Amino acid sequence: MRTVAIVQARLGSARFPGKVLQPICGTPMIVLLLQRLRGARRIDETVLATSADPRDDQLAAQVQQQVRLVNDPVAISYVRSVGERIHSVTPLSDRPFNFYIVDDPEVNAFSLPGGHIYINRGLIDRADKADELAAVMAHEISHVVARHAIKQAEKAQEINAVGSILLGNNPNALTQLAAQVLAGGAMARFSRADEKQADDMGLDFMYKAGYDAHGMLDFFDKLLAMDKGGNNAVSRFFQDHPGTNDRIADIQGRLPNYPSRQGQIVDDQGFHELKARV
16 A cells, blocks of 8 residues: 655645645645545545544534434434445445434435535435435445545635644634535535546445445436426435436436346335334
């Protein structure tokens, strides 16, 4: 495993006053302040975290102070089992991930660096099959694996605030950043390219985990129909997950790579018990 330096800076940036991110060994890299990495490995074109820091949980703790979580142990156990089944086939399987149900009727889900995955109660209610829930969770896990939140924060020039949180332990900045996450701002809205990558990786992960990849197409088709019908419960999902029509077409084109096979999971009893409990 190759160990690389994480931060290299120089003074005098117009974009980041006092600091400029520099390529390391000729490869452009984004400061991984939220993840505080001590090592990295390259898989395809994505640099993935291989070590965790307790401070990764700071933002998640702030978010959890600002939302209401479902505490039903049976419901949480099922969501965790789906999440861990998918997480186990990712390049970050050796790092702990955490899975939560948010007591919110909106159809939405989001993730945070450090492996924190949040699924709204409203999304579970709208899913009809276990593979549809698995598709959403695989998508959000993929955002973490691909470090999309870190990249989005850097592009939005919010990295200075992130740095002050972790390097200066600024609790006010941390609270503000958590509020932005929940409002659909910082680290919550990704580019169409990031969403497509999360779809592509998610299809692969859910299929390797034993789920029917058609679940992703089924769920997106359903949400798009709800949105066209004027259902306000899905409006936030489309704000946070742009380019849905193009993404549906792309998923359709990729599904032949994931043929049906004996024993794959389309639905199970645990999923319907989950729906009944939340």
